[in-house]
Amino acid sequence: MLGSLLKYEFSAVGRIMLPLLGALLAASAVLGFAIRAGSNIGTAAVLVYAVLFVAAMLTTLILIIQRFSKNLLGSEGYLMFTLPVSTGSQLWNKTISAIIWCLLTNIAVVISWILIMVCSDADFSAMTYGNVNSVGDFISQAFDYFGKGQVIGTAVELLAVVMIVSGSLALKVYASIAVGHEVENHRGICSVGVFIGFSILESIILNAVGDKFGDIGKDIAVKIADNTANALTGVHEVAISIGIVMAIFGAIYFAATWFIMDRKLNLD
Amino acid sequence: MSIIECRDLTKRYGSLTAVNNINLDLEKGRIIGLLGPNGSGKTTFIKMANGLLKPTAGTITIDGNVPGVQTKSVIAYLPDREYLPDYMTVGKIKRLYSDFYFDFNEEKANAMLQSLNIPENMSIRKMSKGTKEKLQLIMVMARDAKVYFLDEPIGGVDPAARDYILRTIISNYNPEAAVVISTHLIADVESVLDDVVFIQNGNIVLHKGADELRAESGKSVDGVFREVFRC
Amino acid sequence: MEWNFKDGQPIYSQIIDQMSLKIVSGAFNPGDKLPSVRDLAADAGVNPNTMQRALAELERMGLLFTERTSGRFITKEERVLENIQKELGRKYIIELFENLEKLGMTKEEIVQAVTEWAREEK
Numbered sequence: 001m002l003g004s005l006l007k008y009e010f011s012a013v014g015r016i017m018l019p020l021l022g023a024l025l026a027a028s029a030v031l032g033f034a035i036r037a038g039s040n041i042g043t044a045a046v047l048v049y050a051v052l053f054v055a056a057m058l059t060t061l062i063l064i065i066q067r068f069s070k071n072l073l074g075s076e077g078y079l080m081f082t083l084p085v086s087t088g089s090q091l092w093n094k095t096i097s098a099i100i101w102c103l104l105t106n107i108a109v110v111i112s113w114i115l116i117m118v119c120s121d122a123d124f125s126a127m128t129y130g131n132v133n134s135v136g137d138f139i140s141q142a143f144d145y146f147g148k149g150q151v152i153g154t155a156v157e158l159l160a161v162v163m164i165v166s167g168s169l170a171l172k173v174y175a176s177i178a179v180g181h182e183v184e185n186h187r188g189i190c191s192v193g194v195f196i197g198f199s200i201l202e203s204i205i206l207n208a209v210g211d212k213f214g215d216i217g218k219d220i221a222v223k224i225a226d227n228t229a230n231a232l233t234g235v236h237e238v239a240i241s242i243g244i245v246m247a248i249f250g251a252i253y254f255a256a257t258w259f260i261m262d263r264k265l266n267l268d
Numbered sequence: 269m270s271i272i273e274c275r276d277l278t279k280r281y282g283s284l285t286a287v288n289n290i291n292l293d294l295e296k297g298r299i300i301g302l303l304g305p306n307g308s309g310k311t312t313f314i315k316m317a318n319g320l321l322k323p324t325a326g327t328i329t330i331d332g333n334v335p336g337v338q339t340k341s342v343i344a345y346l347p348d349r350e351y352l353p354d355y356m357t358v359g360k361i362k363r364l365y366s367d368f369y370f371d372f373n374e375e376k377a378n379a380m381l382q383s384l385n386i387p388e389n390m391s392i393r394k395m396s397k398g399t400k401e402k403l404q405l406i407m408v409m410a411r412d413a414k415v416y417f418l419d420e421p422i423g424g425v426d427p428a429a430r431d432y433i434l435r436t437i438i439s440n441y442n443p444e445a446a447v448v449i450s451t452h453l454i455a456d457v458e459s460v461l462d463d464v465v466f467i468q469n470g471n472i473v474l475h476k477g478a479d480e481l482r483a484e485s486g487k488s489v490d491g492v493f494r495e496v497f498r499c
Numbered sequence: 500m501e502w503n504f505k506d507g508q509p510i511y512s513q514i515i516d517q518m519s520l521k522i523v524s525g526a527f528n529p530g531d532k533l534p535s536v537r538d539l540a541a542d543a544g545v546n547p548n549t550m551q552r553a554l555a556e557l558e559r560m561g562l563l564f565t566e567r568t569s570g571r572f573i574t575k576e577e578r579v580l581e582n583i584q585k586e587l588g589r590k591y592i593i594e595l596f597e598n599l600e601k602l603g604m605t606k607e608e609i610v611q612a613v614t615e616w617a618r619e620e621k
Contacts, residue, residue: 083340084368
């Protein structure tokens with residue numbers, strides 16, 4: 001049943017995000033060629049790309065909010081909550097969808113940068129170590145320097161952490177909306193307040209364990225300065241820590257949201 | 269065992285008691301009218317049966333099970349509101365019901381959609397209120413459920429559609445299922461009812477066979493209702 | 500088919516009366532096969548259990564009979580039909596007398612009025 005939920009969720013979000021991300025990629029290609037041609041469309045192309053870039057980010061966030069507040073706690077809730085699926089499945093459905101779309105948006109953004117670079121055929125050597133004129137060179141240099149396994153391992157880890165962080169963020173949003181829904185009036189403001197409250201709590205907790213991060217941070221700085229291959233280990237440690245902390249926060253938000261949806265549901 | 273059983277079912281919101289210690293047994297193979305004024309607790313009761321609200325006290329079971337995933341798979345609920353996603357088409361909604369409900373009968377749905385002239389590719393956004401209501405009802409009636417909860421099924425439609433809907437409810441009759449109809453339009457619906465339940469301020473004030481009530485009172489169910497709930 | 504349900508009387512007994520009338524007045528022919536309970540109920544706009552109860556009673560009265568594999572049929576027995584006609588007739592007469600007596604007429608006055616009316620209507 002979760003599979004079916006995911007199917008319809010993907011369709012509901014995709015009908016908005018896919019055209020938007022497609023437009024972003026198209027705009028990036030156009031921008032690239034405009035730079036190459038050195039023409040006046042340059043400024044217009046930059047503007048269009050910038051707007052679409054912001055739109056893609058904003059829309060991803062807005063949809064995360066809407067797919068929860070409207071589809072689950074609005075009128076559509078009468079459809080969703082009478083489907084024979086568990087509350088847990090409903091929540092996983094939204095969370096997984098949020099993670100995937102955050103990822104896809106990020107990937108689209110990176111691809112759009114690559115497209116700009118490729119289409120404009122410009123020289124970006126100033127922005128990288130040594131003399132690099134293509135992404136391919138950059139990657140093979142990294143492989144040589146750190147070892148292929150390390151780079152790929154780190155990349156996968158970073159990817160996992162990004163996914164955990166976006167999942168945790170989405171769950172924070174869901175928990176805020178769920179708590180806000182419990183009051184009669186001014187639900188939106190209440191949810192925002194709760195979200196801020198959660199964020200403050202998070203930073204308080206992080207500060208309490210922050211000393212450890214401080215040490216690791218200094219460690220990494222030293223390692224990078226030394227130009228040693230151990231720099232990646234530092235990144236690895238930070239990634240794992242962030243991943244664990246955010247996963248714990250995420251789990252707490254999941255539990256809170258689940259409890260409200262399962263025990264305290266009150267659709268209008 | 270009755271297909272719907274309530275024992276001391278209660279729902280309180282703070283100091284307000286919406287449903288007050290209800291003890292009710294509803295049998296399968298019956299079409300039951302749940303009748304009462306606004307705010308009498310009808311919708312609260314139906315929501316609890318569907319697992320959309322948790323009781324404050326007491327229990328309700330459907331076919332022996334507490335509301336949950338299992339009961340949702342055998343209950344067909346028609347709420348008194350629009351609840352289908354705007355951007356979906358008729359065809360897509362059908363596939364959704366097919367995917368989630370093993371008892372959804374697509375052929376039946378198609379036949380009804382055709383009788384009521386609702387095209388497959390029409391999107392919900394473009395439908396009139398009446399058409400949306402007909403679509404929602406079709407999706408519910410196309411299921412071969414154990415319990416149907418119809419909340420104001422004929423409220424927003426024209427008289428011809430009302431006849432069609434009542435005929436559909438009758439032709440769908442299944443001796444293994446219970447149909448609970450909650451409505452104000454008692455006169456239009458009463459000839460279809462086996463049993464009537466009057467609910468007032470969260471309490472059951474009457475639960476009788478419809479014909480029995482007519483024989484005893486010499487009135488229609490509508491007439492008795494007006495008497496009992498005189499303002 | 501025309502069905503006319505009034506307030507205040509159990510529907511199943513109204514169905515029995517109206518079905519009897521239809522059978523006796525020839526809307527159904529003797530030996531005709533009846534539609535299914537569900538179809539009859541849908542046509543009349545009534546609950547199928549109610550219709551079933553009425554049909555069972557009609558069968559007990561001899562107006563219908565069931566052939567287990569093929570369904571329900573209108574009786575072909577002349578005697579049964581005649582009896583029902585007489586009974587229905589009697590019911591109407593009782594109703595007539597009740598109504599006219601409410602207006603203050605005596606039984607003799609009623610008979611006289613009826614005879615006069617019949618003569619005029621020729």
